[in-house]
Amino acid sequence: MSATRKEIQFALRRPLLDYLDAQPMTIAAAWEGKRFPREAGVQYVADQLVPSGASLVGHARIVGRTTLDGLYLIQWYGLPNTGLELGDTADEVVALYQAGTSFVTSEGNAVQIKREPAPWSGQVRPVDGASVVTITVPYQCVTLVPAAA
Amino acid sequence: MSSASERNDAHNRRTVVQLGAMMHDHFVGCVDEAFRSVDEGSEITGAAGQPVGQYGPGYHPGKVGGYLKASWQKVFVSRDSAIIGTNTDYAESIEDGLSYAHGGTPMTLRSTEGGFHSVKTTVAGMGKIRDVVAERVKREHGEGGAR
Numbered sequence: 001m002s003a004t005r006k007e008i009q010f011a012l013r014r015p016l017l018d019y020l021d022a023q024p025m026t027i028a029a030a031w032e033g034k035r036f037p038r039e040a041g042v043q044y045v046a047d048q049l050v051p052s053g054a055s056l057v058g059h060a061r062i063v064g065r066t067t068l069d070g071l072y073l074i075q076w077y078g079l080p081n082t083g084l085e086l087g088d089t090a091d092e093v094v095a096l097y098q099a100g101t102s103f104v105t106s107e108g109n110a111v112q113i114k115r116e117p118a119p120w121s122g123q124v125r126p127v128d129g130a131s132v133v134t135i136t137v138p139y140q141c142v143t144l145v146p147a148a149a
Numbered sequence: 150m151s152s153a154s155e156r157n158d159a160h161n162r163r164t165v166v167q168l169g170a171m172m173h174d175h176f177v178g179c180v181d182e183a184f185r186s187v188d189e190g191s192e193i194t195g196a197a198g199q200p201v202g203q204y205g206p207g208y209h210p211g212k213v214g215g216y217l218k219a220s221w222q223k224v225f226v227s228r229d230s231a232i233i234g235t236n237t238d239y240a241e242s243i244e245d246g247l248s249y250a251h252g253g254t255p256m257t258l259r260s261t262e263g264g265f266h267s268v269k270t271t272v273a274g275m276g277k278i279r280d281v282v283a284e285r286v287k288r289e290h291g292e293g294g295a296r
Contacts, residue, residue, distance in 0.1 A: 051195065
């Protein structure tokens with residue numbers, strides 16, 4: 001069976017959760033689909049999975065592979081007026097997702113971080129009461145497809 | 150009657166000219182497909198394209214958007230470079246799905262077509278665009294290209 005989006009998202013979220021656990025300050029998580037009223041003085045992290053296509057390699061009547069492509073997006077709301085700090089954080093988060101690294105999902109499928117293009121972080125944008133940066137992690141999930149009956 | 154060496158030289162010249170034409174067609178095709186992916190959406194990259202269409206209930210119901218979509222431009226600045234861009238101020242908000250004018254709050258998609266993240270999805274899918282366009286160019290120039 002092809003990997004589910006939840007399975008892929010949880011596998012990609014795991015290194016981020018470990019990173020958040022290791023931080024000395026509280027960072028609130030605002031995971032996809034849930035509204036989050038921001039509090040002053042608290043950093044927030046949100047993530048999204050943006051699936052962008054699937055392709056079957058091989059014939060459906062023999063064992064083939066399905067590749068699922070997409071983007072894992074992390075949006076980090078840092079504290080306002082903290083200079084370059086959020087940029088440093090973005091670099092550290094990008095480093096969690098080295099190009100070519102694979103993460104195993106709960107169902108045993110492999111999610112690989114793409115090399116071309118490798119993960120990148122965008123500009124740090126100052127907004128009312130915060131600074132925001134988006135980190136983009138392109139991934140590919142390859143699953144074996146059993147032969148059709 | 151030409152010698153074998155002269156025929157080889159002529160063949161090599163034709164090959165170089167045809168390869169140059171194929172590379173140019175490939176570049177132009179990639180730019181066209183990338184622009185389509187960002188603006189219209191693409192089955193190659195999976196990008197949704199720019200939001201457009203009738204707004205739903207509660208937000209200018211029945212009004213049709215399209216300003217941002219129409220603002221995207223594709224400009225060839227030289228034989229081997231092109232720019233795809235827009236000067237619409239809220240384009241980055243639509244790209245990231247965050248309203249930078251309102252504290253970076255997540256946006257709600259209200260259009261019937263298109264979506265967010267089309268530029269990022271296109272960038273991530275450029276490898277597929279290159280492959281698809283290469284196959285098309287090979288077909289147009291004869292399978293295998295220069296002979």
